Amino acid sequence: MTTELSTIIDWIRYGASRFAGAGLTFGHSYDNALDEATHLVLHTLHLPHDLSPAYGSARLTAAEKKAVLKLIERRVKEHKPVAYLTGEAWFAGLKFKSDERALVPRSPIAEMILNGFSPWLDNVEVHRALDLCTGSGCIGIAMAAHNPGWHVDLVDVSDKALSLAKENIAFQNVEDRVRAVKSDLFARLKGEVYDLIVSNPPYVTEDEFAALPPEYDHEPALGLKAGHDGLDFALRILDEAPAHLSKGGMLIVEVGESERALSELLPKLPLNWIEFEVGQMGVFAIAREEIVAHAKAIKAVLKKR
Known part of the structure; x- marks a missing residue:
């Protein structure tokens, strides 16, 4: 259950697991599920892409969890590249x-x-x-x-x-x-x-x-x-x-x-x-x-x- 997810690391791991388990194809800016999940989560939280790992244990608010989960589910259901979901690419x-x-x-x-x-x-x-x-x-x-x-x-x-x-x-x-x-x-x-x-x-x-x-x-x-x-x-x-x-x-x-x-x-x-x-x-x-x-x-x- 996503109610058990609380930190930035939790949500990145969850997103990567969902992406890998859904059989998505990678290659649009990133070539693996973990990097895509990291981009999606950090963007949704308005955090820099090179965020220090020290912040990985920071907890998300209820509103933030809802926003992250929405994009994760869209990536899985729509197969839309993360860059299009977030509106940005590096x-x-x-x-x-x-x-x-x-x-x-x-x-x-x-x-x-x-x-x-x-x-x-x-x-x-x-x-x-x-x-x-x-x-x-x-x-x-x-x-x-x-x-x-x-x-x-x-x-x-x-x-x-x-x-x-x-x-x-x-x-x-x-x-x-x-x-x-x-x-x-x-x-x-x-x-x-x-x-x-x-x-x-x-x-x-x-x-x-x-x-x-x-x-x-x-x-x-x-x-x-x-x-x-x-x-x-x-x-x-x-x-x-x-x-x-x-x-x-x-x-x-x-x-x-x-x-x-x-x-x-x-x-x-x-x-x-x-x-x-x-x-x-x-x-x-x-x-x-x-x-x-x-x-x-x-x-x-x-x-x-």
């Missing part, structure tokens, strides 16, 4: 607003941002950067927040996603260096040139999308689906990026499980698949000059689609 050490207008902020690119994109940008002086297919704006805004000298453009084709991105620009107080632009990839960026282009575009295949667990039903399909092999957007980005990259500029793109398909389509393209703390996660880096050198092969692949 990415690259920063808090972002999160709701159904865009995918929940998540990407291994956060690790690259925190590491200063080393070694990929060690010899590149960045003044302007682009976050293509920005969604909530988390990648581009985090790049600006961690690099005060950068000016960053956030691009998306979705009006709903851009409205959320604009709210996050203001939320992180980077209005002077970050702007949101509506564009289908590079279509409305004529003449714009960047030293770094980063993109986490849709890359879920049609078969993968059909098999996704119910948690993903709450996210916009526009941010997920990318054709039979998950490369509808990645290939276009490779084809069009050189015209918008400065000399020596870098392109970094996440393609997830579609990594193998891309390597098979363009076996000679020297993509650098990045190793993260947890291993390789389908993110590549490539310099503008290398893309240009293989432009014909990229266009040939696109023509066959």
Whole structure:
């Protein structure tokens, strides 16, 4: 009985047990039940996400217990990601607003941002950067927040996603260096040139999308689906990026499980698949000059689609 639960630790443990026992799917910001329960409980109690364990024995009021239990039950019954239930998500050490207008902020690119994109940008002086297919704006805004000298453009084709991105620009107080632009990839960026282009575009295949667990039903399909092999957007980005990259500029793109398909389509393209703390996660880096050198092969692949 929940009447036996009294402390913060009690409720976090209970939430984690309910989530695990209900067979929920994790992966929207957190990859396990305990972290999701911790986020949900601390948010509901208006406490910081890095709360000292010393407060774990603090007791909840009756009203607080009711509020926490309500969200726990919604997570179990609705399969809605915790970020949507709380309206916030953490990415690259920063808090972002999160709701159904865009995918929940998540990407291994956060690790690259925190590491200063080393070694990929060690010899590149960045003044302007682009976050293509920005969604909530988390990648581009985090790049600006961690690099005060950068000016960053956030691009998306979705009006709903851009409205959320604009709210996050203001939320992180980077209005002077970050702007949101509506564009289908590079279509409305004529003449714009960047030293770094980063993109986490849709890359879920049609078969993968059909098999996704119910948690993903709450996210916009526009941010997920990318054709039979998950490369509808990645290939276009490779084809069009050189015209918008400065000399020596870098392109970094996440393609997830579609990594193998891309390597098979363009076996000679020297993509650098990045190793993260947890291993390789389908993110590549490539310099503008290398893309240009293989432009014909990229266009040939696109023509066959």
